[in-house]
Structure formats: C-alpha cells, structure tokens
Amino acid sequence: MNIGALQKFSLIEYPGKICAIVFTQGCNFRCPYCHNRELVDxxxxGPTITESDVFSFLEKRKKKLDAVTVTGGEPTLQPDIFSFLEKLKAMDYLTKVDSNGSRPDVLKKLIDSRLVDYIALDVKAPLSRYREITRSGIREEDIRESIECVMSSGVDYEFRTTVVPSLLSPDDLTDIARTVSGARRLALQRFVPSKTLDPAFLNEKNYPEETFASIADDIRSFVSDVIVR
Ligand code: SF4
Incomplete structure (x- = not known):
C-alpha cells in the first residue's frame, strides 16, 4: 500500500481499544474542508513509509496495541489493502477501516473476507449533494450501496459526518440521518479549521453548542445513538 503516515498510538480512534493508525496516500474526493492535503493532493x-517498516513496528508492539486503524486518504483505493489486512489479522490485531464509501464493491469484499472488525463510514452530505460537497464525480448509488452494505454486514460500525455549517444546514443533517435511518450510531464531528484543502474554509465557524444539541435531538428519531464530538 502507499502509506503516507503512521501514528503509533491512539486511545480514541478505535472505540475501547488502543490502536495504531496507518494513513494511506490517495483519495478520489476533494472535500474542501479536508485536513489531509498531503494524503489527497x-x-x-510526502515520502511514503514501507509496509515492512509498519509491520516491524507492529510486531514489536503486539502486546501493547489491540488494533490497527487503516484510514486515509481513501484506503479502499489501495489494491493491496486485502493482503495488508490479512497480515494484520495473522498478527491477531483487530482491524478498523475508515472509508468515504465510494467503493462499495471493496467494502463488501472486506466484510465477506472477515478482514475488518470495525468500519467507520463517512456520510458526507445528503445523497443529492454528494458531488457538490465532495467535489468529485461520485454516483449517489455507490454511497447508498456502501451504507446498506455496512448496515447489513453484522460488523461493528459507525457513520460519521463532519459538520461544516456553510455546507450543511440542520435540514441537510436531518436528511443524512434519514438516509441512515436505523443505523447503530451517527457521529456528528465538529469541524476543526486547522488546515484545509480549500483555504477559504480556514475561517469557517462551527455551529454553537446549543445548535449541535438541538440537531442531535432532532435526528435521534432516525438514529438512537447520536454523538457529537
Ligand atoms: S476528507 Fe474528503 S478529501 Fe479528505 S481524505 Fe476524506 S474523503 Fe478524501
């Protein structure tokens, strides 16, 4: 895989587990608020990290880490993600894959091959606004298929939406919740304008806390576990 970065330790990335994070290089979306330009553009x-360096680190940390998260960029674009996850499973690591949902065929194969223990799937916009918000040529049906595939998989998962007020209104967030109605969990993520693919988003302000709380309340009729983080 093309690995752009390795974070050696995280207590928050995999629910309830201690994990390392592997960041793959390359993405087929261009979300203007993206923090990871160096993995997208x-x-x-930057220079890549070799798989052998990643695995030798993971070999040494086997007793201290429970899991490995593979994120990006967009990991499902990496043709060798299957062999990479197979190696992690052979080392008895739990695996989490973060995805933008653009490759339902790959997600399905990962699930069917039992290579993934947890999926975090971005739901970035109401389906009808996906191309506009992700600045890509994504097809609505691919996102819908990814959502359905994850919800019916039996694998632990969460959906997550980065809430950028100038892009997503409270009605848009309700629309997203309706699309994932019945899901186990939807995480609304506050946008942190530290660095962005499109510099125009550096001055973006978050919704006030009370607006977040009221949006979360409204969408609990579609998804019972709504968290704001
Ligand atoms: S935020 Fe968008 S552009 Fe950035 S890595 Fe995720 S899907 Fe790709």
Whole structure:
C-alpha cells in the first residue's frame, strides 16, 4: 500500500481499544474542508513509509496495541489493502477501516473476507449533494450501496459526518440521518479549521453548542445513538 503516515498510538480512534493508525496516500474526493492535503493532493504527497517498516513496528508492539486503524486518504483505493489486512489479522490485531464509501464493491469484499472488525463510514452530505460537497464525480448509488452494505454486514460500525455549517444546514443533517435511518450510531464531528484543502474554509465557524444539541435531538428519531464530538 502507499502509506503516507503512521501514528503509533491512539486511545480514541478505535472505540475501547488502543490502536495504531496507518494513513494511506490517495483519495478520489476533494472535500474542501479536508485536513489531509498531503494524503489527497498528489502535489503535496510526502515520502511514503514501507509496509515492512509498519509491520516491524507492529510486531514489536503486539502486546501493547489491540488494533490497527487503516484510514486515509481513501484506503479502499489501495489494491493491496486485502493482503495488508490479512497480515494484520495473522498478527491477531483487530482491524478498523475508515472509508468515504465510494467503493462499495471493496467494502463488501472486506466484510465477506472477515478482514475488518470495525468500519467507520463517512456520510458526507445528503445523497443529492454528494458531488457538490465532495467535489468529485461520485454516483449517489455507490454511497447508498456502501451504507446498506455496512448496515447489513453484522460488523461493528459507525457513520460519521463532519459538520461544516456553510455546507450543511440542520435540514441537510436531518436528511443524512434519514438516509441512515436505523443505523447503530451517527457521529456528528465538529469541524476543526486547522488546515484545509480549500483555504477559504480556514475561517469557517462551527455551529454553537446549543445548535449541535438541538440537531442531535432532532435526528435521534432516525438514529438512537447520536454523538457529537
Ligand atoms: S476528507 Fe474528503 S478529501 Fe479528505 S481524505 Fe476524506 S474523503 Fe478524501
């Protein structure tokens, strides 16, 4: 895989587990608020880390880490994600994959091959606004298929939405919740404008806390476990 970065330790990335995080290089979306330009824009790519360096680190940490999260960029674009996860499973690591949902075929194969223990799937926009918000040519039906595939998988999962007020109104968030109605969990993530793919988003302000609370209350009729983080 093209690995752009390795975070050696996280207590928050995999619910209830201690994990390392592998960041793959390359993404087919161009979300303007993205924090990871160096994993998304080929002109900003840094040097890659070899798989053997990652595995030798993981070998040494086997007793201290429970899990490995593979995120991006977009990990499902990596043709060798299957062999990478197979190696992690052979080392008895729990595996989490974060995805933007653009490759339902890959998600399905990962699930069917039992290579993934937890999926975090971004639901970035109402389906009808996906192309606009992700600045990509994604097809609505691919996102819908990914959502259905994850919900019916039996694998532990969460959906998550980065809430950027100038892009997503409270009605849009209700629309997203309706799309994932019956899901186990929807995490509304506050946007942190530290660095962004589109510099125009650096001045973006979050909704006030009371607005977040009221949005979360409204959408609990579709998803019982709504968290704001
Ligand atoms: S935020 Fe968007 S552009 Fe950035 S890595 Fe995720 S899907 Fe790709």
């Amino acid at each position: 080929p002109e900003a790519y």
